[in-house]
Amino acid sequence: METIDAAELAEIGLRFEVDGEIATITLDRPDKRNAQTFATWRALARIGENLPGQVRIVVVEGEGPSFSAGIDLRMFTPEGVPGQGSFASNLSRDDESMEQAVATAQQGFLWLRRPDIVSIAAVQGHAIGAGFQLALACDLRVLADDAKFCMKEPALGLVPDLTGTKPLVDLVGLPRAIEMCLTARTVEAKEALELRLGELVVPRGELRQAVRDLAAALLSTDRGAATATKRLLQGAQGRSLEEQAAAERREQVQRMKALFARG
Ligand code: CAA
Numbered sequence: 001m002e003t004i005d006a007a008e009l010a011e012i013g014l015r016f017e018v019d020g021e022i023a024t025i026t027l028d029r030p031d032k033r034n035a036q037t038f039a040t041w042r043a044l045a046r047i048g049e050n051l052p053g054q055v056r057i058v059v060v061e062g063e064g065p066s067f068s069a070g071i072d073l074r075m076f077t078p079e080g081v082p083g084q085g086s087f088a089s090n091l092s093r094d095d096e097s098m099e100q101a102v103a104t105a106q107q108g109f110l111w112l113r114r115p116d117i118v119s120i121a122a123v124q125g126h127a128i129g130a131g132f133q134l135a136l137a138c139d140l141r142v143l144a145d146d147a148k149f150c151m152k153e154p155a156l157g158l159v160p161d162l163t164g165t166k167p168l169v170d171l172v173g174l175p176r177a178i179e180m181c182l183t184a185r186t187v188e189a190k191e192a193l194e195l196r197l198g199e200l201v202v203p204r205g206e207l208r209q210a211v212r213d214l215a216a217a218l219l220s221t222d223r224g225a226a227t228a229t230k231r232l233l234q235g236a237q238g239r240s241l242e243e244q245a246a247a248e249r250r251e252q253v254q255r256m257k258a259l260f261a262r263g
Pocket of ligand 1: 031032033035036065066068069070071072073074126128129130131152153156158159161
């Protein structure tokens with residue numbers, strides 16, 4: 001996949017900056033509350049494909065008052081988003097091709113779980129629909145005290161399909177996920193913290209620094225060990241205790257070899 005330059009990203013409403021081991025993706029359309037389009041998701045996928053090898057932390061943040069107001073509502077109009085069509089204009093395609101379009105959008109989200117990086121969403125203001133799902137796509141969430149989450153899709157007649165349903169259920173449990181999604185209610189920062197939708201809540205003005213501090217702490221461990229440990233933790237839920245113990249053994253043998261071959 002080809003790299004994507006700053007001018008092209010700016011047109012889509014994104015910024016991408018790399019500072020040593022930390023990459024920052026900024027949703028940068030604050031006047032439209034960082035509404036997302038198919039172009040946003042394709043660009044996110046390309047950023048993931050071309051992530052510089054030294055990057056260990058990916059911060060996802062939003063410019064302005066809101067993290068993201070979700071999908072660009074022009075998609076619901078007959079005119080759609082210029083150059084990208086609308087929901088209605090895509091109905092002539094067969095089911096497989098429509099599913100493929102969603103799969104392409106999902107690629108913008110899925111890579112944020114790669115074991116060799118840790119992704120952190122810095123969430124202020126509204127994170128609605130696709131905005132909530134983008135925050136859920138990240139490993140960790142740091143919340144400003146004005147953060148507000150809403151899974152709006154069911155209220156609009158759709159399902160959340162940008163990879164958010166699994167992390168939501170994993171974090172808050174099935175009953176709460178059903179309640180939140182099927183009422184499409186807004187969950188504010190204090191409750192979000194109680195529901196484990198965020199790792200910490202900080203005053204709005206301290207969000208950037210709190211993310212920087214967390215990134216620095218995450219960078220303090222060995223990269224190989226961090227990658228192997230994240231991989232182990234990610235697999236834990238799908239394995240029995242015995243299977244997980246075996247996975248620990250396998251990872252540790254590789255760690256020991258890497259460590260002592262070095263020294
Ligand atoms: N798409 C396009 N434009 C949007 C937008 C969106 N999702 N959200 C806000 N904007 C635009 C507004 O139209 C407005 O534009 P103008 O200045 O040109 O009029 C500008 O951003 C500022 O918006 P507000 O004045 O409403 O800002 P606010 O700070 O008072 O409110 C908000 C912020 C609560 C997010 C409110 O804008 C809002 O409710 N937005 C819509 C949220 C929504 O329903 N999103 C869709 C969720 S579903 C989804 O994402 C996935 C899916 O598949 C369906």
